[in-house]
Amino acid sequence: MKIIDILLNSDPAVKRQAQIYLLGEQSPYTEDGWIGKFLSRYDSEHQTWGNGIYGPKWTSTFYTLRDLKSLEIDPHHAVYQHGLNTLLHNMWNPEQSVEDDVCVVAMLVSLLSYGQQPASIIEEMIHYLRSMQMPDGGWNCAAVHGPSRKSSIHTTLSVLEAYADYENHGYTHSLPVIKEQIQTGQAYLLRKKLMKRESTGELILPYIVDFHFPTRWKYDVLRSLSYFAAIRYPYDPALKEGLDVLKKKFTKGYLTRGSQYSGRVHFQMETNKIGAMNTLRGLMVLKHYDFDVYVEVLRKEIAI
Known part of the structure; x- marks a missing residue:
């Protein structure tokens, strides 16, 4: 069986996204x-x-x-x-700083932008995020409550995703002033080749080369690659090592569901050896950055 057939026979949400993002078909919400x-x-x-x-x-x-x-x-x-x-x-109450965690505010912007909430509220949050960028180009939630002056890959990616959702869902007021922040935030991740310490070349964290779904608030290489692919970022040599990790994990023609972050869940979404959402997200990245490998994966017969 081909991986596209597996995805099309997976959960309806996976099927819908596979139809839209891999096959270029229209598909209604489910x-x-x-x-x-x-x-x-x-x-x-x-x-x-x-x-x-x-x-x-x-x-x-x-x-x-x-x-x-x-x-x-x-x-x-x-x-x-x-x-x-x-x-x-x-x-959210900017006058009382009900929520001042940069990562959480960024994720709020993403949720609210997706839900087409009033621009005035989202602009308040964007203004807050703009004010919290660090000298090295990224963001860090610890900067609010501690002395840190270095950015975090987790927080930086959350803010970049928020800015992308803000733009993708039609909000425009702050675009002229966040464009430079977006570029410096992207440069921060690219300097690290998405996963390595600039000082030593070692992995920033061992688990970021494991791919997770759901991603929660945490960074991993697939989440980062998915961000760059979704905004149609052109290929950059700094992406190569992350893409190599992704391609290696596709050896069997699919991605596993990966390890899960500890905590309560309503129910277990992924229960099979093939991680449908991870595979879908990985294929979307390959489709943008290495179409030949993408086609090769789609043609591969998978034993299930």
């Missing part, structure tokens, strides 16, 4: 499969998931909305919108 399971766990009385706003990880409202966004729920779905309103009510 509420079936994993998306439906998440929706069924919504507490309509309190407008929350998991009896919490940001915690517990990973069943809280915040991280459930992250999961739904990654599965591309209809952004106008009433439950998604109610969840966003809950986050705004509990997590």
